[in-house]
Amino acid sequence: MWIAVTPEGGGATLRPLGGRAGAVTHVDDLAEAVRDLERVEQPRWIWADTRAVYPPLLARDVRPARCHDLTLTEALLLGHEGRYGEPRSAGAAYARLRGLPVPADETGAHARQATLFEPEPLPVDVAEVYGDQVRRIERTADPARFRLLVAAESAGALIAAEMGHDGMPWREDVHDALLTGMLGPRPVHGMRPAKLQALADQVDAAFGTTVNPDSPQQIVRAFKAAGLSVASTRSHVLKEVDHPAVAPLLAYKELARLYSFHGWVWADQWVRGHRFRPEYVAGGVVSGRWATNGGGALQIPKVMRQVVMADEGWRLVVADGAQLEPRVLAAMAGDGGLARAAGEIDLYAALAQAFGGSRQNAKIAMLSAMYGGTSGDALKLLAVMRQRYPQAYAFVEEAAKAGEEGRLVRSWLGRTCPPPSKHWSRLVAGPEGARAARDRGRFTRNFVVQATAAEWSLTQMALLRGLLPAPARLVFFQHDEVMVHCPEELVGEVSGAVGRAAVQATRLLFGETPVRIPMEAVAVTCYADAKPVSEPEPGPAATAIA
């Protein structure tokens, strides 16, 4: 059952589609109508834009199982059709169908504000746009996969809205104590925290003059006056410099970042009622990864994890896709040898065995193949990789070659990379052409792996959402890592659901394959205690395996 939804004020027009297509109905209360129908069955709700339609439903705790997001789907289709950059909104899609003037996409915070307060409905026939999209999906390279991509992307939009609404547990008191311990007490407006000021004073004393430590230009000039030439003020560059200002400067930079990015002002804006509520943007990155719009949820420093604590009597169940990208490559490339290695819990150790080398070298070879690295021993190790896993090697080489030639590449499910810019096309014909070509080759080489890893993660999370027992909630998602907040007594059930969702996601994407993508959950009270299991340190145990 599919139902096309056109919101009108607080109500909506509902139009059932498909085999049991029925009469168009009007409801005065969309949230109530969705709640009622979800009790009977789980229709796929078709609507223009989850980001606009879903929040009012969430506000009344109405959470549909499935939807089809016209805007996200339009973006995927335009990309696949080589029409990247054309306006992707449902309104634009409808205008194109009807030969009307196509409205530009509304982007940026200002445009969103405007749409929030002016619920003027765009003239969109949801059912008509949906029908068009279904036809275009059938014309893609692999419609079955593309349908899965659309379902996962739309589920992602639901989850992104829910996570923003529910928020990640965040202890304001622990956060304040952490900041106070590292920086000193919260300063009055316009002042530096005491410990930052002390470090700034030390920098001044070391240079014998006043320098703004936040200004790279001033720092370079100060070193120059001291007879030292520094290429930049990046920390790894400064570490090599022998000067008394270096130590306090490095300490300052680290603390200043904490203060300005995740300090008290940040908390005032993004944390309320023991919850951190960022705005996630599903499909915000060309590779299909999520982005955030404010709050910096995907860049929280690890030191801040101690602030993320489960409610009393609840736990955080944390899991990430272990060695996800090489496993995804093994499955995509259909390389039997690599797929067998990817059937092991520690893929790199298995690789090392096949290589007859160290685990570390095996990892370098693998990463260099996926990312186009050439530094250090990479080239030598790549030659081994090419010999042992010719199909996997050829797969990423072909992606790189396509990029260098200006062609498009696609993920496993059909997400398509952006075409080269006009600037690139000019550049590639000029004297720096070889370099521009290589750069794009690295991008497309990485795209096929990163984008497929992103769609595996999205699929896994969508399946997990469907398996979670109430009142467990997904509260955090970071590229290949998920966090569920649940009552202590549900930890076992939730952990099991995480693993089952991973197995199902692998089957859905890749069918029968020896590749395993393990996702082991750990239950903790505090996020800082969730040691990632994906990267075993090359300690005695790992060495013994290798």
Next chain:
DNA sequence: GGCTCAGGCGCC
């Protein structure tokens, strides 16, 4: 005062 850009660095 608002805009854009670069430098820098956090996460995967």
Next chain:
DNA sequence: AAAGGGCGCCTGAGCC
């Protein structure tokens, strides 16, 4: 330990 690609977002600085 790092490399590679992908991002967001702070500050300073230059410009209008």
